[in-house]
Amino acid sequence: MNRLFLLTLVSVAGLAVPASADNWPQWRGPKNDGHSAEKNLPTEWSQDKNVVWKLKMPGMGAGTPIVWGDKIFVTSVDGDDIALLCVGTDGKEKWKQKVSGSGKVKYRNPSGADVSDASASCSTDGKHVWAFAGSGDLACFDLDGKLVWKDDIQKYGKFRIQFGVHWTPVLYKGHLYLQVMHRGAQLVVALDAATGKEVWKKDRPGYSKGESPDVYASPFIWEGEDGPLLVAHGNDFCTGHKLTDGTEVWRVTGLNPNSSGAWRFVSNPLVLPDLIVVPSCKDGPTVAFNPVGAKGEITADNKAELWRVPASANFRTPDVVAPIRVDDVVYLTGDGPFTAVEAKTGKVIYREALTKFVHRGHMAVGDGKIYVPAANGTTDVIQTGKEFKKLATNTLPDTIFAGLTIADGRIYFRGYNHLWAIGTK
Incomplete structure (x- = not known):
């Protein structure tokens, strides 16, 4: 499988209940779009x-840290278990609870990292x-670490x-929504x-051909004029x-134009009230459409579709990292190239080189800056x-396979070895 990663991405979520700008309650941020309203964020940092x-973390993990008040939550390998950790914004562990008895490292991607x-x-x-x-273990805890309930999602079919x-299941108005998509099941669940x-x-x-049933992306909630939709x-x-x-x-079609069996989705769509940008994979097309009033098949013949851009020398679909939008520009990144396109047309504004290494964690934007993390x-x-x-x-x-988090003037990175708090306060 070419350049497969396997996601960290991990990662996350959809819209939760309204939160203050200082909180980051889900992996794509307060509004599920990778944006933070924070100002005076750091531009430069290093280990010193x-x-x-x-x-220090008890083991590896690739979930984006989430923050509520003075608490940070991340999952981690912990011996033979997967544990949920609650860490204070002072950098001290508050509690740790077992989520699953399966913490074994099982997968390796082409970047060489487990x-x-x-x-x-x-x-x-x-x-x-x-x-x-x-x-497959899905658990709910209160903020003091008490288990409320636990279930096994493999009841919908043994994971293959x-x-x-x-x-990441998406939390929205008292419900959790999941896309359970693998070779043993193709379901959406509430x-x-x-x-x-x-x-x-x-x-x-x-299509369910070859790798296509192997899905590594996460569901989102779209809130718009005639929404919400999963x-x-x-x-x-x-x-x-x-x-x-x-x-x-x-349904957006034509994402696998040649019906290739060597196909799987890892990157997540950018989901906004007036725009959804849908990446594919392996140099397939990227599609943008207006979801307001959209129905049926989204193709070039559907008035909802805004643009559909095939791979070219100046444009590559994101293979893992979700796109992000600032004003009327959509930004996309691969394993080095960073591309800006017009949100309404898909026309390339620029394409520049960034750190040439695998990119697995999502981008985030705040204080007029886009933060683009690489796995190294x-x-x-x-x-x-x-x-x-x-x-x-x-x-x-x-x-670092996780996306970064912005909260209360700080940037948080979940590395395989450490949870890092970057900032000046």
Whole structure:
């Protein structure tokens, strides 16, 4: 399998209940778009500069840290277990609870780094925190670490997936939504977040050829004029579903133009009220459409579609990292190239080289800066706007497959070895 990664990405989530700008309650941030309203964020750091603290982790993990108030939540390999850790914003561990008895490292990607069942990100509503392990164990705890409920998602079919399960359930208004997509099941599922009980499940078919059923992306919630909808991305399609019963409303097609069997989705769509940008993989197309009023098949013949860009010398679909939008520019990154395109047309504004290494963690933006992390601990900092300007390249001595988190003036990185707090306070 070419350049497969396997996701960390991990990672996360969808919209949770409203939170203050200082919180980061899900892997894509307060508004599920990778944005932070924080100001005066650090531009430069190293292991000796602007490190507020670092905390040794019990094992590897690739879930984006989530933050609520003075608490940070991450999952981690812990011996033979997957554990949920609660760490204070002072850098001290508050508590640790077992999520799963399967903490074994099982998967290796072409970058040479092992990945584990501690790859999904947590989500919180400020009262409870939900953690998911690649073994299928999904658990809810209160913020003091007391177990509320636990379930095994393999009840929907024994996991059959080449590089492990890394999806993050999305939390939205009292429900958890999952896309359970592997060679043993192709489902979207809604659970009651307070009890874990099933609300509904719905078959979500795809081509199911070769690798296509192996899905490493996570679901999202779209909130728009005629929403909300559950957005599921995998098995050669991106689909929108009613939250009431999982009925499909629209489907983006043509993402696997040659019906190749060597295909799998890892990158997540950018989901905004007036724009959804859908990446594919392995130099396939990238599609953008207006989800307001969208129905049926999203193709070039559907008025909802805004642009569809095939691979070219100046444009490559993101293979792992989700796109991000600032104003009228959409930014995309691969394993080195960084591309800015017009949000309405897909026209390339610029394409520049960043750190040439595998990129697995999501980008984040705050204080007019886009933070682009690579797995070798290097983060490029790019100024927002239509003119390319790299402000800094910073390195931490760690392996980082998780996306970064911005909260209360700090940037948090979950490395395989340490949890890092970067900032000046």
